Amino acid sequence: NAGVTQTPKFQVLKTGQSMTLQCAQDMNHNSMYWYRQDPGMGLRLIYYSASEGTTDKGEVPNGYNVSRLNKREFSLRLESAAPSQTSVYFCASRAQQGASGYTFGSGTRLTVV
Amino acid sequence: AQSVTQLDSQVPVFEEAPVELRCNYSSSVSVYLFWYVQYPNQGLQLLLKYLSGSTLVKGINGFEAEFNKSQTSFHLRKPSVHISDTAEYFCAVSTGNAGNMLTFGGGTRLMVKP
Numbered sequence: 001n002a003g004v005t006q007t008p009k010f011q012v013l014k015t016g017q018s019m020t021l022q023c024a025q026d027m028n029h030n031s032m033y034w035y036r037q038d039p040g041m042g043l044r045l046i047y048y049s050a051s052e053g054t055t056d057k058g059e060v061p062n063g064y065n066v067s068r069l070n071k072r073e074f075s076l077r078l079e080s081a082a083p084s085q086t087s088v089y090f091c092a093s094r095a096q097q098g099a100s101g102y103t104f105g106s107g108t109r110l111t112v113v
Numbered sequence: 114a115q116s117v118t119q120l121d122s123q124v125p126v127f128e129e130a131p132v133e134l135r136c137n138y139s140s141s142v143s144v145y146l147f148w149y150v151q152y153p154n155q156g157l158q159l160l161l162k163y164l165s166g167s168t169l170v171k172g173i174n175g176f177e178a179e180f181n182k183s184q185t186s187f188h189l190r191k192p193s194v195h196i197s198d199t200a201e202y203f204c205a206v207s208t209g210n211a212g213n214m215l216t217f218g219g220g221t222r223l224m225v226k227p
Contacts, residue, residue: 033214040122042203042217043157050213058214090156094213102147102215106156 006105021076023091032074036087115140119218134189136204146187147205
């Protein structure tokens with residue numbers, strides 16, 4: 001099925017470990033986004049990529065890095081995980097200029113102990 | 114920069130009663146407005162969106178929302194809720210500028226009781 005695929009779905013890390021969250025979309029969308037969801041705070045933007053080859057910081061970028069590997073893939077890396085990064089992470093993509101067409105992945109639930 | 118405020122963190126309601134989930138936004142430019150629903154342990158699903166035109170927008174599952182520019186509001190309504198509407202609802206805004214990122218409110222948990 002066409003859409004946004006995130007892996008893994010669940011992950012437990014120890015403080016200080018690193019990991020990469022993967023996101024891929026097969027809709028030929030230009031823009032991709034990484035959000036984190038925390039109770040009572042909605043979704044907050046970590047990083048985004050308006051088009052292949054570009055990335056920009058969002059509202060809460062500290063402790064994260066991203067790579068727009070190609071038009072399909074946008075990965076999020078935690079270099080040294082901290083308990084404050086325990087969250088649910090969502091990847092999203094959007095087709096073109098204008099506001100419609102956001103598609104979200106099913107999320108990655110990350111726990112840092 | 115834009116911001117979104119959802120005025121109620123939780124809304125309990127009995128089945129078949131009407132419900133309104135409130136959303137206010139602030140932005141210095143024109144905005145596009147969205148409501149998303151998240152069922153337990155799932156991703157976000159688009160309920161409806163306002164891009165332009167008629168200020169009353171109808172979405173899936175019998176929901177509708179009205180864009181009020183003077184009040185900077187985009188409240189979500191349903192005349193009769195079902196148990197299956199129990200979920201978290203997010204209001205979001207986008208300005209259509211470069212990046213076109215969505216800015217979300219904190220969410221409202223709708224709890225429908227039998």
